Amino acid sequence: MKAVVVGAGFAGSLIAKVLGDNGFRVLVLEAGAQPDHDEALLRFQTALVKTPLAPYRTTTAAPSSDYLINTGPFDYASPYLRINGGTGTAWTGITPRMHPEDFRTADLGHGRNWPISYDELEPFYRAAEWEIGVAADADEQRQHLPVADGYSYPMHALPRTYLDHVIASVVDGATIDGQELLITGTPQARNGIPVRGYRPDGQLCAGYASCVPICPEQAKYTPHRTQKRWSHNVELRTRCVVNRVHADEFGRVTKVSYQRYEDDTTGTHTRHEEEADVVVLAAHAIENAKLLLMSGLANSSDQVGRNLMDHPALLTWALMPEPIGPFRGPGSTTAIDAFRSGPQRCTRAPFRIEIGNWGWGWSAGSPGSDTAEFVAAGLRGNALRQAVANRVGRQFTLQFEIEQEADPTNRVTLGPGRDALGNPRPSVHYGLSTYVKDGLLDAKRVSDRIFELLRAEDHTSYKPDDERYFEHNGEPLRYWGAGHGGGTHVMGVSPRDSVVDQWQRCWDHPNLYAVGCGSMPSLGTSNPSLTMAALALRTAGHLVSRRVMSAGSELAESAGSRPPP
Amino acid sequence: MDAFVELSAELTGFSAEELRSTGLVEQYRGLAGNASHAEIIELWYTGVWRGVIPSPRAYAEGLAWKAVGVAAPGTGAPGFGSWERRPRRSAL
Known part of the structure; x- marks a missing residue:
């Protein structure tokens, strides 16, 4: 079983690990370059304004959030980082769980409900806390959770x-x-x-x-730690910008197209394709939405890119x-x-x-x-x-x-401008x-x-x-941006009004997954990375059990998914 | 007598010895030998010279941090749990 994971940040690194440990062949395509810790430290110390992105080498071909175009009444103010490790390289490392109420915000009058409850996610919170390494006292947390x-x-x-x-x-x-x-x-x-x-x-x-x-x-913790624990089944390619996911006439995803660059200062690149039995988009809420929109996939609900939230x-x-x-x-x-x-x-x-x-x-x-x-x-x-x-x-x-509730008018679309690779810049219409x-x-x-x-x-x-x-x-x-973008491929109980199901699988494509904070129907009031990690582990477990269940039909299934010669 | 160091000490409230211990006197003399008092203070306190931090040391040795009695963020490791202690009064 061949999986392509798009993005080597928090969610992508965790899922790649579980899949690699369970016999999948995994290729991780990361748009950004490999960070250099010593260089980043030096850049931090000499940066006039010590913003979250200041230490990190970014590339012309895969710009970070500074290439967003704001068109709404308020500016979307949260940065994200395209680099190996993603924004999880720069994150603050605070890992509260969401409150049980946060999973049913629609019932409380605003936003959307989750298709799963806190109780269903709780074992995966525990697994994520052990995978990431979280310091906390359970009795103290029980005072409010x-x-x-x-x-x-x-x-x-x-x-x-x-x-x-x-x-x-x-x-x-x-x-x-x-x-x-x-x-x-x-x-x-x-x-x-x-x-x-x-x-x-x-x-x-x-x-x-x-x-x-x-x-x-x-x-x-940064995702680099999880990457160090990847098995030999996982291959990482950095400086590879996926710009299209392809599906056949039945909706099965067959391959991805990507642009590979060597020079960090120009848009010079070569074009490649990679076939896959399963594709996992883990490129950040805004980048996942951009890629789905560029590919024309997963959007029968018209919810791709909508419900953009932050704190x-x-x-x-x-x-x-x-x-x-x-x-x-x-x-x-x-x-x-x-x-x-x-x-x-x-x-x-x-x-x-x-x-x-x-x-x-x-x-x-x-x-x-x-x-x-x-x-x-x-x-x-x-x-x-x-x-x-x-x-x-x-x-x-x-x-x-x-908390910011899911609001379909807060929205990522493909902007009129192009980046150095010729891909559309994301346009954000954001309000409070x-x-x-x-x-x-x-x-x-x-x-x-x-x-x-x-x-x-x-x-x-x-x-x-x-x-x-x-x-x-x-x-x-x-207001200040907290760096907690989510909601753009929202999870729900029905393909009519959501993009992914409770397993972060796109309703429209049986072997395409969009994972990360983009799946979250609400952000509650907690920093979302831990919840993203718990969801990623839950999805990874689902993928592994699905493969076991379909082991007999796997060959026929993947043969049927290939495009005609 | 070193006129730049004497002037810097008078402006910053840090002794000539404290200033020399930063290792930055020669670099700063070259940059700010003829600068305004406000620019000299800004350089010593924040490590910023006309919108640029000229070296990691300039950032790390910023006197604003020393006045408070803490290391510039990302430059010193006071040790696990050190943040729980009552801060020491900065010596004046």
């Missing part, structure tokens, strides 16, 4: 930051809008102290405080009364989960509140911005040094991940619904209350000339 009895995460929860302890000492047990606040550890895909029976891959987290975009110690993030920032030591250790080790679920989500989007440990780095460009402010105010010498220490040493940020805006506004109000509890000095400000600024009910607001 069902976790299987007797289960241990492979590593103990990471130590909290000093900031977490200070905040918990004030807010634990306080209530806002009848919700009791509790600072809860956030599961992390970075190496901590293992439980018995688990051997961490790589070094212990050493606290470099640059997890996103690059962990110098490589203590954070519009609200950042608020303040000073604690005393120094708390920001910029030490992971970016966020705890959260407040009280606003992720409950009846309020029927009226406004729910949110998860991350305690942000890297000062105002993301929100306001600290400490460079503070220095510039003090210098402009005339501070020099010891006065300047003291002012920077006093300001930056007390900084923290609250990062609200707001009233439900999302109400969630952002309520998050800001909750932030005000938390800052009051902490006696923190609020420095949050959103100004009309800021990027992604808008007003809602007369209040200034702003």
